Amino acid sequence: MYDFKRIEQKWQTYWKEHNTFEAKNGSEKKKYYILVEFPYPSGAGLHVGHVRSYTALDALARKRRMEGYNVLFPMGWDAFGAPAEQYAIANHIHPKDAVQENIKTFKGQIQTIGISFDWNREFATTDADYYKWTQWQFLKFYEHGLAYKAKKPINWCPKCKTGLSNEDSSGGVCERCGTPVVQKEKEQWMLRMSDYAEQLLDGLDDTKFQERTKIAQRNWIGKSTGAEVDFKVADTDETLTVFTTRPDTLYGVTFMVVAPEHPMIETLKDRIQNMDAVRAYQEEARHKSAFERTELVKDKTGVCLEGLKAINPLNDTEIPIYISDYVMMGYGTGAIMAVPAHDDRDYAFARKFDIPIIEVIKGGNIEEAAYTGDGEMVNSGVLNGMTNKKDSIDKMIAYLEETKIGRKKVNYKLQDWIFSRQRFWGEPIPMIYCEDCGWVPVPEKDLPVLLPDVANYEPTDNGESPLAAITDWVNTPCPHCGKMARRETDTMPNWAGSSWYWLRYMDAHNDKEFVSMDAMKYWGKVDWYNGGMEHATRHLLYARFWNQFLYNIGLVPNKEPFEIRTSHGMILGDNGEKMSKSKGNVVNPNEIVENYGADALRTYEMFIGDYEKEAAWSTNGLKGCKRFLDRVWKLQDCLNDKDGYTDEVLINQTIRKVTNDLETMKYNTAVSALMILVNRFEEAKTITRSDLRTLIHLLNPIAPHITEEMNEICKLGTPLCESSWPTYDEAKCESETFTMVVQVNGKVRGKIETKSETSKEEMEQLAREIENVKAHIEGKEIVKTIVVPKKLVNIVVK
């Protein structure tokens, strides 16, 4: 048992006093930038899940430093946004104070676990010095036409009383509180992220993200290739344009469907004979929440627009037009051509409304269901007889373009980013509305637009930001004409501050620029970025978009901000469920550090299982790791005066194993390899100083305190944090003998220890001499013998 409290305190002080983890801008050394997602400093304090990912990347950072790199491993606080605000409201304090208090708690907790962050670069997104530049960058978006204000139906959370982006309300419920989201019309600031769909897709090829992350990003961007086709509306000048990925089925169109909000309905309202029914349906659709529209009601509803007919441009057939909420205004053109024979949704609609179904691809049975597979084209004019879907599509698109009734078209699910929130606790959007001049950006010299220091910041029911009620703040002269004008009262979403924070770390105290170009050129991309899988879509996409934009206008040197992206698995309670107060399964890292020490906690979290998978907490498992550290500690009593290594092969193998495992996030097997080494050392009873030094050196990235202390009291050399990472000799990883396995018909019948250089012939000879092997081949015909050098012999008999 060692005095972990004293030791951990001692070394944490040592690192601080020696600035051991300071990253130096412009150093001669090779740089390495490691980033972990900065946390929301919530009132709940640090979670053992944070400890897992911080320790993992800390181990990498410590190893890189020992490998001679100038490492940037920073930490800060993502302190704007709903959680901080709700905590403040619940505890009746100003969010600013709540944030400060929580940051203090978090920082203290992180420091007790000995993570090697460079605290000199710490900042919070809520610092005026920081959000000044977030606002400045918003103005850049505005300047380049990528920020615009639009009145559009937005996702509104009635509980949080704020607008949500499409990303924040996926599944029709509020990401934050789970309340079903409703539609509300509101003027909102938008960022033209959809313009970047293709670049965001292409850029993935320049990253080394995990494949699953790339797939998630691609799915989110949702590229689909097809065609737009123009349908004339009979007896009018209107054209109804649709997007389809299946222009090959154009001859099978038997009706059209437009979204309830489609503008054509207003344009042609005088010709629609059943306008009352149409209005009623529109009303009904509007009151449906996104949840009802997408989740609950898969049953098709709709109304036929009586008096209107569309004309199929290929064969001049007149077909009916319906409105239905299964067509979304936000995607494509808000209108579709329906081919019930070959699309499940159209099929369901056609069946319900008794619309004809025309088969154009053979292979299915239209009496039973839509057929979406391949087959021979029929009833399709020029396409008849074709059997390859891709060829048919290409041919049809060529025909559409030739006859000018359609064109090739690519669509994306990715939409523009709704950038307004009706909240107090966010970066004020630096725009002013003047009656005469319209929207005017706040001049750069007036940045930051500070949040007012008031007591009332709770969200309002009328959909306005709490800032709107603060007239002193709202009323301000127009920067353009000087007449009294009004500030924008919406604030930015909490994703804003996290969309460029890694850049700020490179030059965190710069008051002239958001970051100097020199700093950005030196640090380059983030080499390794780790965060939660839940951020693999939204945050990562916003951050990449933001960075690509800055790159395109020449403000940053790399188009892609991150090289490697990894994700950690969650730590669950000991019952296998997510930790929560109500379930009573929350493990407090403070208590663990107090009772077992930071090193034990760190070692356990690395040993708990596959880093990328979730893992259930086990206090017994933690105790096992504490026991391991106690045994390491006791090895100092086993030191002898001999030189070199006791077991050259084992040491070299262990260095190789740990070195590789730390690169591939296989922390659990790295710890296990060190446990094996300790087991061997204990069996040997006596070990050399080199044995011990190498063991603690390899263990140091995971358990930095105990290892530094042992290194010091055993006088093994310079502090580990100032020493070079151990190297291994590949040639010395091979032992002189191996266990030769002998199989008969693939079943193991014997093992024998023999020299590594034993020839194939000798191996076969040795194999046959084993008694049990003899018994199994006795009296049988040997068909063949397989010999794998340094592995096994398999004798096949009949």
Place this chain on the structure above:
RNA sequence: GCCUGAGUGGCGGAAUAGGUAGACGCACAGGACUUAAAAUCCUGCGAGGGUUAUACCUCAUGCCGGUUCAAGUCCGGCCUUAGGCACCA
């Protein structure tokens, strides 16, 4: 419904250019030390059969097939489960 992963002892998990399944740890059991407990140390530990004891044999990596001298690993088809997307035309 679609896209990703993952299914191995009582438990967490090792092992994939196909080559000893169960490393390492936990739990459990027996023993040592102790007045006793804790801690620590030693031994055992997939299931079944077999032996005085060794030996040895059979079965076993979600299920069913296949390829191979040899399959946890490769192929085909299922089942279960976790995560992501979802009326996206």
